[in-house]
Amino acid sequence: MTKENHTKYAILGLLTTGCHSGYSIKQMIDGSLNHFWKISYGQIYPTLKQLVEEGLATVKDTTQTGKPNKKEYYLTSDGKTALQSWLNNPIEAIPTEKNELLLKLFFSRHQHADITINQIDHYLNQLTERYHTYLSIEQLITENLLDQADSPFWLITLDYGKRTTKAAIEWCEDTQEKLKE
Amino acid sequence: MTKENHTKYAILGLLTTGCHSGYSIKQMIDGSLNHFWKISYGQIYPTLKQLVEEGLATVKDTTQTGKPNKKEYYLTSDGKTALQSWLNNPIEAIPTEKNELLLKLFFSRHQHADITINQIDHYLNQLTERYHTYLSIEQLITENLLDQADSPFWLITLDYGKRTTKAAIEWCEDTQEKLKE
């Protein structure tokens, strides 16, 4: 198995969703992929440059009226092929997601129960906020973007986020009850 | 906020669970923390060394009959204080967990539906396997380790894994149905 740089393919994919500059890719990630992928500018710009070097994309300097100049990237046919073949390959093993709350909980016999309950409460708040963010994005997609060809798949990824977050929220509530005894 | 090295605290915590050598810490992680934390030897040994340098732990060379020598690490009172204060601090923002399947799904309009369904099927298999691993560990803890003071908290972290994995499994099944239409 050759080592795959997933971030590279994330950007390759984003170039097919109407994003063509580093800046707009970043906006898309922060707005719509945020619950399962995150990329900083420190990765985006070097990766775009690299895609061009590898012949997977082309650049074009464009002038805009009313806005600064920007660089527009477009997939080459090699780039499209690379994206396709990545999409076809089955994903490798599910990585372990680090969870700091569970790590603390694992050692919580050294702690008073009410402190542990507060920790969970804090986590619960963050999960709830996240859940509402998902609902907002869902509404946005349903109302404004149903014309976009990608939107059914975007809704599916959101559904995943909603379901797992809801399960985590319920765990918080039940665990707090358990610890109160 | 000072930057916290979570891995350092993970090891600090593990030194309170009956693990005192790099090797046994690694075993514990692979066996019981695997669903929410992972550490390689490349991190463990340098971190243990660092803990001693910072005065949070002490080392002792020990000889064993029938086994190679090993180094035993024990928390100092400073180490216990450091662990306590880390446990008391509320966790920072929930990090985005990268999910390669969702990333591919996000771009899946470029793919035939049956390939996407296969991807999800592969993911489903991995989730199911993971779920059964959780059940095994749960059984092990319930049967053999109920005397251990930490076990109630270990069961709680397992419960988290089971619930979120189950939600993901159900999402797989429902999404496959959806894509078959």
Added chain:
DNA sequence: CTTTACATGTAAGACGTTACATGATTAA
């Protein structure tokens, strides 16, 4: 005239894995 949004980029460093290197002891 100042803030916000648009836009691109780099350097340092943190974090983490993998592969490598070594060696003791036991059981088959």
Added chain:
DNA sequence: TTAATCATGTAACGTCTTACATGTAAAG
């Protein structure tokens, strides 16, 4: 004698974030 388990460690490399650096253009 060979494989498995126990045991410790490092070097190279990949990935990613943060902070820094720079600049345009619109809107208030």
